[in-house]
Amino acid sequence: MFKIIKNHVAKPATLAPLVAKSAPLASLVPKRASPARLLPKRASPARLLPKRASLAPLVPKRATLAPLVPKRASPARLLPKCPTGIQGLDEITGGGLPRGRPTLVCGGAGCGKTLLGAEFLVRGATQFGEPGVLMAFEETEPELKANVASLGFDLAGLVRRKKILVDYVHIEPGEMQESGDYDLEGLFVRLNHAIDSIGAKRVVLDTLEALFSGLRNEAILRAELRRLFRWLKDKGVTAVITAERGREQLTRHGLEEYVSDCVILLDHRVNDQIATRHLRVVKYRGAMHGTNEFPFLIGENGLSVLPITSLALNHQVSTERIATGIPRLDVMLGGQGFFRGSSILLTGTPGTGKTIIAANFAAAAARRGERVLFFSFEESPNQIIRNLHSIGLQLEPLVKRGRLRFHSARPSLYGLEMHLATMFKEIAEFQPHVVIVDPITSLMEAGTDSECKGMVTRLIDYLKGGQVTTLFTSLTQGGHALQQSEMAMSSLMDSWILLQDFEGNGERNRVLYVLKARGMAHSNQVREFLISNRGIDVVDAYIGPSGVLTGSARAAQEALEKASLLTGQQEADRRKRELERKRAAIERQISGLRSEYETEALELRRIDEQVGISTLLLNSERAASGRLRQADAKVAGALRHKTRLARTIA
């Protein structure tokens, strides 16, 4: 399991090119991975002072954020710890088991005591360079090697390389006859020899209580055990002693009396037919520790304790946005889609298209060249591929190119913790950019609500730490109280899209709306979305006095609007034509009047001319008659007048 942590830590590096955009925010939040870089800054306030003096930024950046990420107290003040390397256990115990002291691990049969001890040694030898001795009272060396090999530990190889020494102490009850006084120096000698021969720093005594079955003199045994633990402390080895859980006390023979530095209790409980292992640190002298019961499981990579509180809320955030694969949905989410590394919840009643939207998102990411991991708890991969083929979404090529990976499992296959561990493992292996969980509600059947919330919290923390965008679909039952049932989980989510179907006019229609989207301006509109063989299409729903109209009602409303628009258009056209006609009529009238006027003007001129001519004729006639009457004086005057008139006319 440690491998996961390792990968997990290494991940930001692999994602680096993708989160390049997040530079402005990344620089604000101190990087967890490099405390060394931060320390000098804090240590030298002198360097900060000039900044403050110049008032460039009013408060130095570091100073504002320093209290946000509390540093652990310096290790010097704390008890020296011996990291176990077991995922989660070191986080609960604040660094590991007390170094140089014995730790008691107790629990009933099948709790994983021996495995915890074995992993403590194997991790110590492989990761921390501390050789270890496993003194087994119950299992022989070949048995142990075979058992831990199933957890991926190469005990045989470590034994060959002298990193681990396995000493099987055979105790056959009743085989030993006792006579008189004795002590357990033989055991001490063996242990001492084993420790010295490989320079061991860690010791595991697997079920020391087996001694109680072999040796009858309990007074001697108890005295010797007390001496043994003292001796182990003096030897300076970090020891793990396993013991069977007793009926009324922690161990069957009261070993906790002798080992008082650290006591860890393992427990295997069955709840609703699902067994979950729990770990609790009962006691840890001289150190803070998580006191809760933490579920743990034994996976393919050893033990993995899953503390809810393991990760602090200080993961990096990205300002990069990633498209949802549905352009209209991107528009609703502030025009750009989700934030990278955010958690998205998609809730809806059955058949509202959750998987389709999720698959669209997955396909869009895969087409961008990102890796997508699709956890399906209801459908098999092939079924999803086939079903989405029907809406024109081709997932198979993406799967073939290794961009999209499916992981299908029935929720009832195993307990919640095992699911979580499997998911962690898959995530660590595939290193996805986007994770889809479809649907998260199926997993709720595998545990109680609080367990499920705890699991989702851990999953989100884990994924956010690696800046993995996660989309959970959630099935809500019934048509109402949609938002209530998911309350517990919704607070963990950054974005929440609700799918709903409306029934009316003898049909069901799907709508979606963005219930919340942290950190972005998002649409408050209810949108209808249509699923056709060409894919998803988000359209405006008609919102009128009678509420949201969808489907055929929306179509009818649209037709109605279209018709009324057409009528208006026609009316306008008609009026326009009428006006045109009127104008033409007036124009015609105007031209009639004008021609009339011109006729009249012509008439006037003709009259003028006629008057002139008649006057001339009259004058000439008068002259002629005067001549006839020989009126000389008059004739002479008339002639002059006639000449003038003629000139005028000419």
Next chain:
Amino acid sequence: MTAKKTTPPATNPRRAAGKHWQLRLYVAGQTFRSRTALVNLKTICENHLPGEYSITVIDLLKQPQLAKGDQILAVPTVVRKLPKPVRILIGNLANTDCALVGLDLRADG
């Protein structure tokens, strides 16, 4: 390894089956308890197995690697290697009755 071989003069008629008793005594250092154990073991052997036994004393402080072979936990421990089957007897053999049972000498004693 301190090997002491004691051959008693007298023979026990009841044990004259020609069997040789091979005993190992594991101790951790020359403590009072280990010395007592050796003395007690010798006494028992002399009384019951005169001339038919050999005792090998192994000091685990000097040869700790030998503890694993005979699965030694407690000291002192007497391991009866021969005759088979192997029998293990722990303690300083102060309780002779228990020691005889442990060494399987009582059945015919």
